[in-house]
Amino acid sequence: MTAVTNQPTRWRLADGRELLFFSLPGHEPAPVPDLRPLPPRGERLSQLRFDRQTQQWVAVAALRQDRTYKPNADQCPLCPGASGDVSEVPAPDYDVVVFENRFPSLSGADGRAFTLPDGDGGGFVDAPGHGRCEVISFSSSHTASFADLALPHARLVVDAWRDRTHDLMGRPGIEQVFCFENRGEEIGVTLTHPHGQIYGYPYLTPRTAHMLAAARAHAERHGSNLFADILADEVADGSRVIARTESFTAFVPFAARWPVEVHLYPNRFVRNLGELTEAELDGFAAVYCDVLRRFDRMYPTPLPYISALHQYRDSESQREGYFHVELMSVRRSATKLKFLAGSESAMDAFISDVTPESVAARLRELA
Ligand SMILES: [Zn+2]
CATH class of the missing domain: 3.30.428.10 (HIT-like)
Incomplete structure (x- = not known):
């Protein structure tokens, strides 16, 4: 770094x-x-x-x-x-x-x-x-x-x-x-x-450990980086992409768990912010604010959200980690929130009330 x-x-x-x-x-x-x-x-x-x-x-x-x-x-x-x-x-x-x-x-x-x-x-x-x-x-x-x-x-x-x-x-x-x-x-x-x-x-936090184990298994089976493949597949599909700049891509993931969920990836593989160039850091700040402004245009009041930066180090267990940001919101309408109830809280089995494609279409319009 x-x-x-x-x-x-x-x-x-x-x-x-x-x-x-x-x-x-x-x-x-x-x-x-x-x-x-x-x-x-x-x-x-x-x-x-x-x-x-x-x-x-x-x-x-x-x-x-x-x-x-x-x-x-x-x-x-x-x-x-x-x-x-x-x-x-x-x-x-x-x-x-x-x-x-x-x-x-x-x-x-x-x-x-x-x-x-x-x-x-x-x-x-x-x-x-x-x-x-x-x-x-x-x-x-x-x-x-x-x-x-x-x-x-x-x-x-x-x-x-x-x-x-x-x-x-x-x-x-x-x-x-x-x-x-x-x-x-x-x-x-x-x-x-x-x-x-x-x-x-x-x-390593549980979600990170789980994703890294999936990425290691993916590398063994397919010979490629899991996160890079997900990004390429989202770009090729296109239906959930919200914004794509020279250096970053924002999309609603194929299997989104939250009523509003956006993942933001650099277009090339880096493990953390320290590996981005000056131009890419500028590009990151610009597209990150762009996504947040779209969030705030969804409803009459600002969207409550969690923004999570997934960063990794160049070590044996974290080598496959691809820096990205995951943003999520519990708001599912102007007046309703999603609560993590039995299936989510007790079983970690998410059930979504909206299609990722419809959320992506909405966020694309809110540029
Ligand atoms: Zn203050």
Whole structure:
């Protein structure tokens, strides 16, 4: 992965957490001391427990019960705070910031070695909740949305994702880096200020492990990359393609699970943002915002969505991984949400009420 050239400005919050400023050309961050009387962070904030039935790790992070819940706008922890006594961002203004989550599900990946125990070794197996949870604020404006960011600003977010991916992937005991955004109260967002999160997990997440196993089996059987073949098949079929640029393609997948689901692939194989060229990074920011703007034109109110960046490293188990973004929404009409009920929640067997082709046709029209 190539190193990121634009280095962020580094700052420390009152309890020792790191705060990074990513700035547009000509902007110079002017942070002030964080004067809040924050309690010191404890060690081993959360615990991993192994579920032998599914062979999956579960993070138990009880401290998150007390996290900030729907604060008033004047107490928003992501709005800049020039006085240094209210905000997580003690500065008069900023473009994009990243800081360690005050209520992390995973923590402690600050360079110390960590080896995940064998969860299936017998009996109940637990481990410290090793990893890293960061918050990324996309804008200092409380009412902004990612879709409406000016292109250079959206590209700055992409650069911040790239920087964090490179940093966290290089830390001992981190196996997977996940940049994502949850947008909308309908999916449980507790802060309306436009922001996302970045997780560094000490294991491959279940969906990623499953997809990589499928890709390895596909490579053995067909001699080609699964994700590249899916992209080529979607482009050849065409009925679910929403947008295709020089560098990226957005489509509703053939077997979409969600009422609105779009996958966004670079047109050539890369494993993560660090392997994209400057032109491709610009192209990514442009098509990503294009998809989000289409989402917001679907209904009278902005679409609640989850955006998930699937990134991989060049290692034995992740070699077949093809960087892409999966976006999904639970909204199935102007007034109805899809709830994950018995079949989905209990059996992971999705039943969709709409055809992927009809959703794609709708999103194509909303350019
Ligand atoms: Zn705010």
